[in-house]
Amino acid sequence: MAKYVKEILDALDREYGTDYICYLNHETPWQLLIAVILSAQCTDARVNIVTKDLFQKYDTLEKFAEADLKELEQDIHSIGFYHAKARNIKKCCYDLVHKFDGEVPRTLEELTSLAGVGRKTANVIRGNIYDDPSIVVDTHVKRISKKLGFTKNDDPVKVEYDLMKVLPKDHWILYNTQIITLGRTICTARSPKCQECFLNEYCKGKNKC
DSSP states (O other), rough: OOHHHHHHHHHHHHHSOOOOOOSSOOSSHHHHHHHHHHHHHHHHHHHHHHHHHHHHHSHHHHHTOOOHHHHHHHTTTTSTTTTHHHHHHHHHHHHHHHSSSTTTOEEEHHHSSSTTTTTHHHHHHHHHTTTTOOOOOOOOHHHHHTTTSOOOSHHHHHHHHHHHSSSSSSGGGHHHHHHHHHHHHOOOSSOGGGGGGGTTOOOTTTTTO
């Protein structure tokens, strides 16, 4: 298994490089946190369009914490589940200001204590802001990891733990961004381009989609 995993990771590194990429635009840790909360069931491209104006209007945590809920809902109206997301963002920012002195916490426990923050969001922050080895399981990672035989599970937490067992720590963060790129361009959910895929020889799910 170790040799098999190494060959796949080497192929990913050759194809996509080893630079960490974050697809959500942000200038501060708290902006990334809000962007990730907004990104649930929504494309990164749409989130980046919305946050361009949002982060100018609400340029401090305090402004988000004190925002009028209805107005905030309208500001993010083009993003799905905007009622819940507006509520969570307002509560999350209030807690960041009053419980964490305006700083985005580092630990998984503290991060997941915030409104709207689950393990996936927390791991994005830990990996992108603090460079802590962490595995982010989104739909691409779950789907393609199953095709590669890294996991048989559908539950994201179980997938995360399976990947922690097979992937070396130095690829925990990198694997996510590489697989997202693969999932968006070649191994798409609806019509994967199996014949074009550089991982074709390793894929246990090819031509079964």
